[in-house]
Amino acid sequence: MLSTLWNFLVTLQLFNQSDMKTIVLPVTVFSQALASHHSVPRFLLVVFWVWMQLLYFTVTNQTFGTAPEEDAVNKPNRPIPAKRISVDSAILLGWVLAPLNVALSYYAGAVPAGLGICILTSIYCRGGGHSHWLSKNGCCAGFYALFEYGATQIADSSKELTYDQLGAVVGSALIIFTTIHAQDFRDDEGDALLGRRTFTLSFPLFSRITMPTFLIAWSMALCLISEANRFVLLALMGLGAVTGTRFLILKSPKHDRLSYLYYNIWLSMAHVGLSSFSLDRVVAWYQ
Template sequence: MYRLISRRLDGGCYHLTTIWLFTFSDLKTIAAPQTIFGILNGFHAPIFEIATTSSITPGRMICTAFWTYINLLPFLIDNQRQPASVEEDRLNKPWRPMPSKRLAPQQAKTLMFLLYAVAFIASLRLGGLRQCISLMALGYWYNDRGGAANCFSRNFINACGFVCFASGALEVALGSILPVKPVLFKWLLVIGGVVFSTVQLQDMYDQAGDRACGRQTLPLLVGDGTSRWMTALPMLFWSFFGPWFWAAEASMWMLCTGTGLVIVSRTLTMRKVSDDKTTFKIWNAWMVFLYMLPIISHRRSN
């Protein structure tokens, strides 16, 4: 009996680890920042002209984190099970479930469909159903219809995905259908613009793997040096535009603009793979600072 329980516990831990490995690289990019966006902006929904009828409870926060994760997971499984992605991960991330053979391709496909069903049911119950369906469509385009092969469609899908995750997380945090209000719509457009024009920072350190699988990322399409300038200039613009958009106080100007300038400087002058990985981590922190801008603005106006 003890051995049976022990084997089942070991098996459960093995499968949970497999799930964790699918999402590990994207926790800092999607799961954590979008959950933070939903919860923090939910507390200050009136700044978006959204009336709230209930408070955001700890249970609602957990639901927000779960919604973000369960919608991200099947997309990542679909992405990482693709033959080109497996070959790329053998070079860059051999610890992922597919190159390390923790799952067979057919098992991954079955798990993906199962989790998409779970995501749909969860969104039906918790909120964010429109965003869930949109993410499924974007995932199909990205993973199965060549959307990831071209840098422009890749960035566009990433931008739409960020907007879907952000608005979906906010809807779940609020516990009601998210209305389309002008201020929120404009802010989501800004977030989409930021991602579309700067998310290729993640491609700077992945050039060897992208070249191996034939993916046309911006650094491979126009060259490393040119792509860095094409990323640094939008970063410079958004670092000033975000605080201006929300009429931020001096401390938030210093935080957002200062961090943005650090990213610009590192992008242009620090070009080792390890440097680019660190720069992208700073970019993820900078995105969270942007998400905080409306909150600080709302607190100051009260």
């Protein structure tokens, strides 16, 4: 009995495995940085809520369309190609998770975010949101905003976020929308074979030019609107310039994978800057 339960829990974790460092960890840290109050029970609730919302998305995403066949080739360690769970059972799991997550969001005090993630998951997986670069980037930005909004609400035990907290969440979504195609360069060869219309394939040269442009521009903007430590912001500027230049000049899949690692470090530092977002500084800058 215990062995069966353990195997089931391992299967659930494998659905989320590849997104732990890109969703669960950064969203949790970001929400704690934004929150004005902290407690161990609330922290644990944030982690569990984020993990469960992510699980609903990953289960749905890995069972939709040709995903099982693609994963069998590109990501054989995922639960379905690894034969840990059948497609039909995974689909049933997704249907169970949807109302369960809404109930969890009600308990945690993050109903709008929980419902939003369910709706956006349907748009992304069933509504074709994944099929075009514009809708894909938009959905990714929306997911981050909803995860961060809900997690911050839970961390702060608050129904409404402050203007500074909302500004940080919106800023995060805009950064994701304009730079998330950093993850697509490394997969260009495989995406081309599958006929996908990613931003990097649709605009090969322009997409690379946007990397130093946006990474440097966002770093400069954060220097103006954030009250974070000056050394952190200067490091953000330097890493943004180096990472953006790498994407522009070094174009092999091997280099793109390493550049994407640097991008994730830059993104984490950008969120450190956003966690000290000040609306007053924005107003003063415009004046």
